[in-house]
Amino acid sequence: MSAEAPPRPVRTSPAPAGASPASRLSRWNRFDLHGSPYVFIAPFFVLFAMFGFFPLVYTAWVSLRAWDLTGDGGFVGLGNYSRLMGDPDFWNAVLNTLGLFVLATVPQLLMALVIAALLNRPIRALLMFRLAVLAPIVTSVAAVAIVFGQLYGRDTGMVNGVLGLIGVDAIDWQASKTSSWIAVASMVNWRWTGYNALIYLAAMQAIPRDLYEAAQLDGAGAVRQFRSVTVPLIRPALVFTVVMSTIGGMQLFTEPLLFGQGDVSGGSLRQFQTVAMYMFEQSFQNFDYGYGSAIAWTIFVLTVIAGVVNALISRRLRGGTR
Template sequence: MAVQLDARPPVVPAHRTPRQSRQHRLSRFDTKYSPYLYIAPFFLLFGVFGLYPLIYTFWVSLHDWDLLGTNPAFIGLDNYTALMGDPDFWHAVVNTLGIFVISTVPQLLLALWLANLLNRQLRARTTWRMAVLIPNVTSTAAVAIVFAVLFGREFGMINWLLDHVGIEAISWKANRFASWVAISTMVDWRWTGYNALIFLAAMQAIPRDLYESASIDGASRSRQFWSITVPLLKPTIVFAVIISTIGGLQLFTEPRLFNSGTNAIRGGPLRESQTVTMYMFENAFAPNYNFGYGSAVAWLLFALIAVVAAINVLLLRRLGGGALKEDA
């Protein structure tokens, strides 16, 4: 059997001119390396203003370093060892965790309920959605000053209302747990609307067909919320929990301005509401001016935030099951 051969001559690639070769090399370079050049400014700025200060702060924490940095003495891990036995530091840690728990849990639950309410067919929905963000854009100093007056011992409105229901006046600034409640109320007022808008944006991405099918099957709104909305919001809930953890463990302005006078940075005369960031400021700046010790406090605060955030994510994964593991 005869095999028919292709009589066409082979295709010989045309010879590239020097200009074409240069353009080809530039095209390959652009395709391969230009994405890295586009993102390089971010990493450059992050390295200069983020990573370098972080590493340098750890280096400072290994020294006995005063305000001016004159003749810093290398002492290794002595600052960290001293912190482990510092009762004031652990007192600040307990205050921070207490305020964090009291403020974050109600805040996220209230934000979830508020987002579900705003997701319904309400009149003037845009106005209501903008209104919940007003506390967040209000000056933190103004909010703290107003709440400090509201929770005043003698002339505060909260004690005035409690007096009308037969409850004695509470020393909100002098009592440890009461100061936690007052500061947590302030934090919740500021950040609930912000988290509600995050949840609302995620709710609007849920297909409406799921709710229509559930309504046809006779599911109530409450059943739809717990069986459809909450499971599909798990990745957003994880994000909100992590962000709230980072912010809640770094509280400074609210407790600092809530306590006025010479003991403001101490959170009261007996450190009733002093957080870790306030304790860090007290040591790094006035009145101690010990940058090394303050830097050690900052690094332990970083470790505390990482541990608490990891615990929160693990708990949510366990409560959420396998679906949350895949989403996270």
């Protein structure tokens, strides 16, 4: 009688690596760590590609063609740009844009800095004053234009009335470059000074109070504290507002358009026509889309140049304070 063979052990194959719950959790954690940031920022880039990058590229393509109301007239290369360089109306618009930019940006940022410094001090009804600086931002641009149009009226305007009290003759504010620049710049300053003041105020409130106390112990007065403590520590906010004001100044359109009662030519002699207004005139009044696209790309280039200059100046200032 032969002995029975012992039963063979049953071999179980190891579970696939992907089937392990711990492994699946590990892969999910890796995706959450490295991939989820791209998912969160993807909507911005999708929208930017649709409404920012594609129009920019398409405008560049149209600027190389003779495109008018009848349709595409064919490729002209840099013909629109060479025509632009010899266009006196374009250079007049550039001069107006730069003049309005200086008058509307420099006083605006200086006033915003002073207002923010005052609002950063312990005064009564502080919340009311902080809310008051928001009023110009939420006010309709059309309402602003109507009010300032009345203020700068030639015959019945309040500004001319005040000037008449001190013996100054009435001014036709739309008649010359200087007067129209001042009027338009005052509209821009009134509307955006409070916005920049709130940005500066937020930056000032992040400065530790210990620094002011140390400066006070060293004998620094309020003005010296502002120059030596406040301004250097809010420099990122200053750079931000300068860059944003530069972009807005290069694209100035609404205020001068409403100041001229909807006249896109900016007065009888184009005395306050900006580059954006000239682009609109060529594109949607003269229906010269190729030429208007070349102007639009020139605005983009001017804005980039102004931004680079601001960045270089800011870097030089940072290097000088270290």
